[in-house]
Amino acid sequence: MPASVFLLVSALASAGCRHRSLPPIHPKKPSNAIVQGARDQLSWGTHYYSAYIKIPYPGGDVPRNKGVCTDVVIRAFRHAGYDLQVLVHEDILRPGSRYPVYRSSKGPDTSIDHRRCPNLRRFFQRHGKDLPTGVGKNDLATWKPGDIVFWKLNGGLDHVGIVSDVKNADGIPYVIHNISTPAEEDCLTAWRIVGHFRYPAQGIDAAVEVHRAPGG
Numbered sequence: 001m002p003a004s005v006f007l008l009v010s011a012l013a014s015a016g017c018r019h020r021s022l023p024p025i026h027p028k029k030p031s032n033a034i035v036q037g038a039r040d041q042l043s044w045g046t047h048y049y050s051a052y053i054k055i056p057y058p059g060g061d062v063p064r065n066k067g068v069c070t071d072v073v074i075r076a077f078r079h080a081g082y083d084l085q086v087l088v089h090e091d092i093l094r095p096g097s098r099y100p101v102y103r104s105s106k107g108p109d110t111s112i113d114h115r116r117c118p119n120l121r122r123f124f125q126r127h128g129k130d131l132p133t134g135v136g137k138n139d140l141a142t143w144k145p146g147d148i149v150f151w152k153l154n155g156g157l158d159h160v161g162i163v164s165d166v167k168n169a170d171g172i173p174y175v176i177h178n179i180s181t182p183a184e185e186d187c188l189t190a191w192r193i194v195g196h197f198r199y200p201a202q203g204i205d206a207a208v209e210v211h212r213a214p215g216g
Contacts, residue, residue, distance in 0.1 A: 017187035034146035037079025038072055038162040038176040039184065046071075048180050057110040058086045069160050070115045072178045073148060076162050080146075082199070088114035088123050097126070117158035121150050121195050129201035133193040140171050143196070149175060149188065150195030159191065 049066035061078075062071065074084050089110050092099045100118045113119050124130075131147065132139045145165035153159050161177030168174070168186045176184045 017183075017185040017190050032146040032165065033080035034076045034162060035165055035176070037076035038182075039164075040079065041072060041075055041178075041182040042176070042184060044182065046178065046182050048178060052112060055111045057089070058083055060085055060111065067178060067182075068115065069178045070117060070120055072176060072182055073120060073160055073162060074114060076176075077199075084120070084123070085110060085114045087127075088119055091123055091126065092119070098122070117150060117160050120148075120160060121158075121197075124148055124195070124197035124199055127201070128197035128199035131196040131198060133196045135172055135189055135193070143173050143188075144198065145173070146198070148195070148197045148199065149193060150197075151191040152194050153191050161187075163188075 044064050046065055046067045048068060049062070050068050053062045053066070055062060059078075061075065067075075077084050089108060091097050092108050092113060099113075099122050100116075102116075114123075128148070132142050135143070143163055145163055147163040149161055149163055151159045151161075159177065159179065161175040164174040164176055164184055166174045166184065172186070172188055174184050174186050175188050176182065177187070
């Protein structure tokens with residue numbers, strides 16, 4: 001990763017976030033497989049690494065000591081038995097799916113498509129439950145452990161994380177994400193929220209086959 005990008009990411013990491021080490025108001029053991037899959041990554045020693053890496057399909061992953069924000073989501077969902085690499089790829093191939101088109105892409109690429117925030121957001125828009133993005137008193141009840149949140153960082157970059165089962169004193173949940181290394185932080189309101197989804201949604205689209213991760 002270019003030094004300038006790393007410095008930007010590191011600076012953003014310290015802006016507006018409080019780390020999980022602060023005493024939570026409602027500590028409890030995670031009961032959600034997605035949250036547990038995200039939390040497991042806190043001990044992996046993963047560092048932010050955004051270079052393209054060719055990976056197998058299905059069940060492919062970059063080395064666990066490397067990753068970006070989307071990899072936290074991908075790995076967490078694999079822990080719960082959902083292979084987003086396959087789900088996103090097969091959805092991109094569906095007529096009319098209208099996924100973003102990238103100038104550098106010659107066509108669908110199973111090594112990178114599911115690792116891009118705009119593609120993940122498009123998938124959850126199509127097949128997840130679209131939820132309120134507000135964090136006011138009337139909206140807090142809509143935020144549940146295992147939900148997916150998308151932000152626009154202060155510099156305009158896309159970012160994504162998994163909603164935790166830990167809350168701060170105001171009832172706002174922490175988020176497990178990777179902006180330099182995986183962390184569980186009080187950062188839901190640190191940046192502009194542009195998406196809030198739950199997957200699988202109740203009454204999930206029958207056209208989307210649930211692909212179990214290897215060993216799931």
